[in-house]
Amino acid sequence: MIRHRFSAEDFHRMAEAGILGEDDRVELIRGEVVELSPVGKRHMAALKRLMNALFPLQQAKKALLQVQDPLRLFPDTEPQPDLALLAYRDDFYRERVPEAKDALLVVEVAETSLDHDLQVKLPLYAQAGIPEVWVVDLVREKVHVFRKPQGEGYGEAQALEDGEVSVLGLKVPVKEVLP
Amino acid sequence: MTRHKISLEEFHRMVEAGVFPEDLRLELVEGDLVEMSPIGKRHAAKVAKLTALFGPLVPQKAILFVQSPLVVGESELYPDLALLKPRPDFYEEELPQGRDALLVVEVAESSLRYDLQVKLPLYAQAGVPEVWVVDLEGKRVLVHRKPEGGGYREAEALGPGARLSFHGVEIPAEELL
Numbered sequence: 074m075i076r077h078r079f080s081a082e083d084f085h086r087m088a089e090a091g092i093l094g095e096d097d098r099v100e101l102i103r104g105e106v107v108e109l110s111p112v113g114k115r116h117m118a119a120l121k122r123l124m125n126a127l128f129p130l131q132q133a134k135k136a137l138l139q140v141q142d143p144l145r146l147f148p149d150t151e152p153q154p155d156l157a158l159l160a161y162r163d164d165f166y167r168e169r170v171p172e173a174k175d176a177l178l179v180v181e182v183a184e185t186s187l188d189h190d191l192q193v194k195l196p197l198y199a200q201a202g203i204p205e206v207w208v209v210d211l212v213r214e215k216v217h218v219f220r221k222p223q224g225e226g227y228g229e230a231q232a233l234e235d236g237e238v239s240v241l242g243l244k245v246p247v248k249e250v251l252p
Numbered sequence: 253m254t255r256h257k258i259s260l261e262e263f264h265r266m267v268e269a270g271v272f273p274e275d276l277r278l279e280l281v282e283g284d285l286v287e288m289s290p291i292g293k294r295h296a297a298k299v300a301k302l303t304a305l306f307g308p309l310v311p312q313k314a315i316l317f318v319q320s321p322l323v324v325g326e327s328e329l330y331p332d333l334a335l336l337k338p339r340p341d342f343y344e345e346e347l348p349q350g351r352d353a354l355l356v357v358e359v360a361e362s363s364l365r366y367d368l369q370v371k372l373p374l375y376a377q378a379g380v381p382e383v384w385v386v387d388l389e390g391k392r393v394l395v396h397r398k399p400e401g402g403g404y405r406e407a408e409a410l411g412p413g414a415r416l417s418f419h420g421v422e423i424p425a426e427e428l429l
Binding site: 074076077086087090091092099106107108110189193 | 276
């Protein structure tokens, strides 16, 4: 039994035709349409804190912030990371879906999804060459920082409970993103 | 990771929106889109023979659907052959459903397990009264009758020498093996 796999193009055609409705929170992972689980209050708060902390980069036109929108990694894979920092563009990506090469940083907030984020999504981000990924672990109150993508993993990994993380010269205290 | 289950309605809208290439043969099996494998010459010939044998029943006693859609519950399968209750519009207005079927025949060359374990329970649940699975490798025809829940109460395996009969059409089993 061979399950049919969709391409990202199919996926968008379906969305445009209104087939995957607005109520469907879904992402495309290796050709499969996967449902995103609903997020809790802490998850939402963490994301708002991150937006707040990273916003100066957008104001300085160093990057664009994208929240829970699609990021195309491969022709058959288009997850919706909680947050992505994209290379700044004056047209705000009006003409195309942002791709891996546009991403400067991807952040996932994990309350119940830590295994999925580390085991399924992180390898995809590494393969696609996303230079840096943060996984905010709300349960253990840590921020995992991954750098230097190599194959299906990252050459550099840190788990921070305190201190600062920095991106594009901006320093963000770890405590500031943990609600 | 929860795979999104595709509903019948979504499937039909995908087809209309041109999401799939025309030559892609897909079945919707309980929310999953499954690609159908290409058919070999032995399989194709048996389907052609069955079509010819059941020809005399058409259109007074039955309508013959060959590798065409049959809606069973929330799934849409493409049985090799389905004999359906006669209808003047040949089901142009709506796709036939399990309750419209009189007999379904699946020819299994490499798909026996899939036919028996995945498709047969769906036919039973949808109330398809009789299913024949022609097992080319095992040289037998597995006849299932009296659907009950997800299975069939009556099952018999007919080998060479036995006769199959349906609405007056008599078929020696070896014709299909």
